[in-house]
Amino acid sequence: LARHLQKEAQSQHNNSEFTEDQKKTIAKIATCLELRSAALQSTQSQDEFKLEDLKKLEPILKNILTYNKEFPFDVQPVPLRKILAPGEEEHLEFEEDDEEGGAGAGSPDSFPARVPGTLLPRLPSEPGMTLLTINIEKIGLKDAGQCIDPYITVSVKDLNGIDLTPVQDTPVALRKEDTYVHFNVDIEIQKHIEKLTKGAAIFFEFKHYKPKKRFTSTKCFAFMEMDEIKPGAIVIELYKKPTDFKRKKLQLLTKKPLYLHLHQTLHKE
Numbered sequence: 001l002a003r004h005l006q007k008e009a010q011s012q013h014n015n016s017e018f019t020e021d022q023k024k025t026i027a028k029i030a031t032c033l034e035l036r037s038a039a040l041q042s043t044q045s046q047d048e049f050k051l052e053d054l055k056k057l058e059p060i061l062k063n064i065l066t067y068n069k070e071f072p073f074d075v076q077p078v079p080l081r082k083i084l085a086p087g088e089e090e091h092l093e094f095e096e097d098d099e100e101g102g103a104g105a106g107s108p109d110s111f112p113a114r115v116p117g118t119l120l121p122r123l124p125s126e127p128g129m130t131l132l133t134i135n136i137e138k139i140g141l142k143d144a145g146q147c148i149d150p151y152i153t154v155s156v157k158d159l160n161g162i163d164l165t166p167v168q169d170t171p172v173a174l175r176k177e178d179t180y181v182h183f184n185v186d187i188e189i190q191k192h193i194e195k196l197t198k199g200a201a202i203f204f205e206f207k208h209y210k211p212k213k214r215f216t217s218t219k220c221f222a223f224m225e226m227d228e229i230k231p232g233a234i235v236i237e238l239y240k241k242p243t244d245f246k247r248k249k250l251q252l253l254t255k256k257p258l259y260l261h262l263h264q265t266l267h268k269e
Helices: 002-009 022-040 051-054 055-061
Strands: 131-140 148-157 175-177 180-188 202-209 215-225 232-237 259-268
Touching: 002 022, 022 051, 022 055, 022 215, 051 055, 131 148, 131 202, 148 180, 215 232, 215 259
Parallel strands: none
Antiparallel strands: 131 180, 131 259, 148 202, 175 180, 202 215, 232 259
């Protein structure tokens, strides 16, 4: 069932009866099924996906065409890994996504599908307008060396958690060293700073792959608000998942001095 749901979630726009939001929900359900399968096969009780959790998915699946609430579990619908039938060899490379563009440029729900690690170029300059480049240098984590295929998803959200720009994924990290995962990658924010709505924030979600459960998980997140946009280095605090785009229930990941290290460059005509 997980394979069929994942296949439907990854189907092209023109041959599917579901909207993109419905596909995301279907993909999350598929991830939960995989998680339950892994729990049944595991002798460890840690982080297991229980039967009562599984039962919560039934009304969502039955009412998929009208379901519009927040998904009850913090899982990611990541179509970067194949869900394999028993006995199939697992290939850990990213799957290529052939979709490029094609969606309406203005709608937050219709941004082009993303290819992991494909970052967007800087926008054309406009007189009197400011563009922002953020270099993600590194992130501090006590178990940095254990993270598999770590990357960061960068998004710009308004106060209601709605995307204001296309979401971007960094490539997989360059290296892991002691308590740091190093990226050293530039992100070009896809909107002039002056055009961002009041209360907007830039979010950074640190994600890593869990091979035993075969899905990509958000480990923690950080965000930067508009008054923090200024040239030079900045370190920002890390918060526990699930990602709270509305910034109402924030809980620090750790009391240790571990942060996301960034460097900002402003470009103004």
